[in-house]
Amino acid sequence: MPQPTLSFGRSALFDIPADITYLNAASLSPIPRLVRDAGAQGLQRKVTPWNFTRASFYDIVEAARAEAAALIGAQPGDIAIVGSASYGIATAARNLKPPSGSVVLTLAEEHPSPVYVWIRLAAEGGAAHEEVPRPADHDWTSAILARLADRTRPPVGLLSLTPLHWNDGALLDLAAIRTAADAVGAMLVIDGTQSIGVQPFSLQAVRPDFLVFPTYKWLLGPYGLAFLYADPRRQSGIPLEEHNFSRIGADTISNHYERALDFMDGARRAQQLHHAAHGHRRYQAVAQRRCRANCRLPGAVDQPPGRRRRRPRFREPPTPTSRRAPDRAAQARL
Ligand SMILES: Cc1ncc(COP(=O)(O)O)c(C=O)c1O
Numbered sequence: 001m002p003q004p005t006l007s008f009g010r011s012a013l014f015d016i017p018a019d020i021t022y023l024n025a026a027s028l029s030p031i032p033r034l035v036r037d038a039g040a041q042g043l044q045r046k047v048t049p050w051n052f053t054r055a056s057f058y059d060i061v062e063a064a065r066a067e068a069a070a071l072i073g074a075q076p077g078d079i080a081i082v083g084s085a086s087y088g089i090a091t092a093a094r095n096l097k098p099p100s101g102s103v104v105l106t107l108a109e110e111h112p113s114p115v116y117v118w119i120r121l122a123a124e125g126g127a128a129h130e131e132v133p134r135p136a137d138h139d140w141t142s143a144i145l146a147r148l149a150d151r152t153r154p155p156v157g158l159l160s161l162t163p164l165h166w167n168d169g170a171l172l173d174l175a176a177i178r179t180a181a182d183a184v185g186a187m188l189v190i191d192g193t194q195s196i197g198v199q200p201f202s203l204q205a206v207r208p209d210f211l212v213f214p215t216y217k218w219l220l221g222p223y224g225l226a227f228l229y230a231d232p233r234r235q236s237g238i239p240l241e242e243h244n245f246s247r248i249g250a251d252t253i254s255n256h257y258e259r260a261l262d263f264m265d266g267a268r269r270a271q272q273l274h275h276a277a278h279g280h281r282r283y284q285a286v287a288q289r290r291c292r293a294n295c296r297l298p299g300a301v302d303q304p305p306g307r308r309r310r311r312p313r314f315r316e317p318p319t320p321t322s323r324r325a326p327d328r329a330a331q332a333r334l
Contacts, residue, residue, distance in 0.1 A: 026194060029220050039222065057245065065268075068227035071219075072196065072211070073203050077266030078235070080228040085193045086113040087240070088212025088228035089160065091270050092189045093117040095237030096209060098127035102157025102186075105147060108134045111166045114191035118160055127157050140165060141173040148180045158187040163195035175205035193217060209234050230267040239263070239270035246270070 197218030211229040215221025247260040263269035
């Protein structure tokens, strides 16, 4: 008798018992064995902290950043490493100022993470917050386009949207919304939590001002790790946290009393690096992408042919974050 093969939805890559059929990845995906092992390796680094160099705070981080960038066809410097979707949206809100008198538009019945910060902003006297009511035909795109074009109501200054509605999966045509938003000068913030990793995303067509995507759903990673893409025009803003790991020269720093005020280039300035600088979470993010390739999950990204790049191999000493030449002495043990 031939051995039964793994049936649909089952894979040796996951540690899922034969009597469990798990379908709820939209809530929490299972972590594949490979990712679990990478996480263990990441934790192991902290078991022997005496082996740490200054560069160790950046190597895994930079590798994860490059993986995340490749996933959406961006550059590593466009990606900040943050802790959650809401953290990314809050970072966007800190750096985008919708004109006074305009509104921030979100979807009715939306997940709270891409919404709360705009409610707060409105309460503090910023742009008003408005929800697009659920259309009877579930055609969110037409409803948003109609609202954008409606000159009888306050103009839309910013849209905070998801590629698909989180509660029923209804798709939005973000490229069409971007075009209409351009026509009225509105900014676009995307929460890709339910999309990136399982649905193609065209950075070129959507051109989000900010796009955030956590790893714990369709990227098969852990909680507490998310990537925030910032359009190059949005990379000179202010992060939510004030710490030294995001400052120029931080990766080579030898003097902790020096007050370096210049932020690193690009999205690296907005990252929660010092909270979990070198943990298993970073490592898992790297490994999950490899696993995703092996699994052949439907996560292929819509990358224009000219922009497909080889994934950069990370080399020590990792100092792409600094404009200064690497300081070998400072990369010695802390
Ligand atoms: C659309 C969407 N955004 C965000 C989140 C989670 O946000 P956070 O990472 O802030 O917890 C979820 C979780 O279900 C979601 O479905």
